[in-house]
Amino acid sequence: MKQAAKTQQKTEKANGQPSPKRGAILDAATRVFLGASYGAASMDAIAREAGVSKQTVYSHFGAKNVLYGAVIHEKCSQLMAPLLTVEHHGAAPEKALLGVATRFLKLILAEGNMAHYRAVVAESGRFPELAEAYYMAGPKKAVENLAGYLSLMDKKGSLKVADPLGSARLFFAMLRGDLYMRRLLRMAPEPTDGGVEAAAGQAVGVFLDAHAPK
Amino acid sequence: MKQAAKTQQKTEKANGQPSPKRGAILDAATRVFLGASYGAASMDAIAREAGVSKQTVYSHFGAKNVLYGAVIHEKCSQLMAPLLTVEHHGAAPEKALLGVATRFLKLILAEGNMAHYRAVVAESGRFPELAEAYYMAGPKKAVENLAGYLSLMDKKGSLKVADPLGSARLFFAMLRGDLYMRRLLRMAPEPTDGGVEAAAGQAVGVFLDAHAPK
DNA sequence: GTCTATAAAAGGATAGAC
DNA sequence: GTCTATCCTTTTATAGAC
Structure with missing residues (x-):
């Protein structure tokens, strides 16, 4: 428990090839x-x-x-990478938000992420730094990205957004709905594309009602 | 692991008084x-x-x-009891929803419930029946109650609610926002009353925008 | 019923040969 | 680097006296 930092590199030879066994162990773990x-x-x-x-x-x-720390960090970088960009080429806000919503939902409801999140929550007491790393790399990044987009839409007059960060948080909160909780409790299987799109549509609709330019 | 059911009653004498040690053990556990x-x-x-x-x-x-099962069940009945009634004596929907929202938020963000929920999530694999009991006694009941109220408001014309269950789920999803996640990950302390009311106000505002009678 | 003492097993970590 | 064999602590669960 003391020598946490020095066991990293011994599996790379001079040529920088990572050991195959290391990968097998990480996968298994x-x-x-x-x-x-x-x-x-x-x-x-x-x-x-x-x-x-x-x-x-x-x-x-x-x-x-x-x-365990290596496993969580590995998963963290894997999972969060694909998410987080809003494509704000001129598309209408409905389109853009629906795109973000469906990608976000598919990602967070996938079994890989659910298992990861359960583990992080469960061990947040023993490993607070892992919980923080998860939050920073995932939810926080997503919120900040969307807030940037909302702020832009506000300037363009396409949406009315007084508090971009708050609205972005609310948007993702709406998406993490009942289905998300049932997935977390292992009561529901990974949803179909149809289920995801329905949930995304409801949230986007309500969000737009509340942020329509007056 | 076999004799799960028969260890319940031996602590009650003929008079039905529960043993004090049993309670002490349950508290400690x-x-x-x-x-x-x-x-x-x-x-x-x-x-x-x-x-x-x-x-x-x-x-x-x-x-x-x-x-462990006894602990989780006990907590379940304790925590969910106070929540779940919407007082729909003639008050305006804003008032009623704000009341529900603040009570709900205070309840779910309290340390007792957070710890309970973390435990249920963490062990949902080993104890699926506990996860289900939690969901049924808590979130599901809350949603059904609110849906009843929303349906009533729709009939009275005070709100426009096409899908009461869906809207009720969305309402609670909005409340379980960023703060809830940070609490779950042990990154934030129990919020002040002011923090709770701010979060409740934002959610209720957006909800009403989307469900105003046309 | 409650305690002290002990059995029995599992799991984290290490030693030493190759 | 990798393996086999082993140590030692922790933990669940039980036996038997009072």
Whole structure:
């Protein structure tokens, strides 16, 4: 638990090729950690899943919590990348917002992200820095991006937005609706495209009603 | 793990008085389970916290998972009771909705409920029946209640609500906004009354814009 | 019923050979 | 670097006295 920082590089040779075993371990750890919970996941299970001895796991990542941190960070960069751009080439606000909404919903409702988010929430006590990293890389970025767009639309007169950040937060809050909670509690399967579009449409409609230029 | 059902009653004497130790154990278990996570909580810690020997814990609740289930169920009934009524004596919809919104927000953002919800989410894999019980007793009830009220307002012409259930879900989704997520991730403390009212006001405003009678 | 003491198992981490 | 074998702590659960 002390030597968190120095176990990173020993798997790269002079040529910078990452070890294949390291990737296998990380994949296996992702499945095991996110399939269960931090407490329920054992290093034995991870080693078995990766087809590798336990000692090899410890050679690459010095301790369980380090490995867990690597898993969460990895997922974080994977998941958030595709989201966050509003394409504001001249399209009408309805179009643009519907696009953002459907992409956002598909992303956050996907099983990969749900499992990740459950894990982050569950271990936010033991690993506060991971919770913060998640929030900064995901929800916060998304909100700021959308706020920029809303602010632009306000200047152009296409929308009436007094508080871009507040409105952007509200927009995403509307999208994270009942379905999102049921997914979080594992009560609903990943929705179809139709389900996603319906949810997106309702939220966009209400949002536009409240932000129509007078 | 087999004898889940038969350890319930042995703490009541012929007069029906519940044993005080049982309550102490349940309180202690609530603190320990909800302070950490299922995996991180140990039966030793619970016994110590309750001021009781470990064997006594096992006498009352046969196993760790049974005790955990009892804790979650207990919390469930405690927390959801105060919420869920809309007072629709003739007050204007703004007033009524603001009342619902502030009470709802205060309830769900309170540390007790946050800890409970984190625990339910975290262990929804191991205890799906607890996740379902939570959803049924809490969010679902709240939505149905509000939908009834909205439907009434629609009939009276005070609001325009085509889909009461959908609108009710959206209303609560708006309330569970950014602040809720940051609370879930333990990044924000319990908000002041002012913070709660501001969030409630924004959501109610947008909701009314979209449901004004034409 | 409640306690002290103990069994039995699981899991995190390490030693040492190759 | 990777493996096998092992240590040692923690934790669930039980036995038996009072």
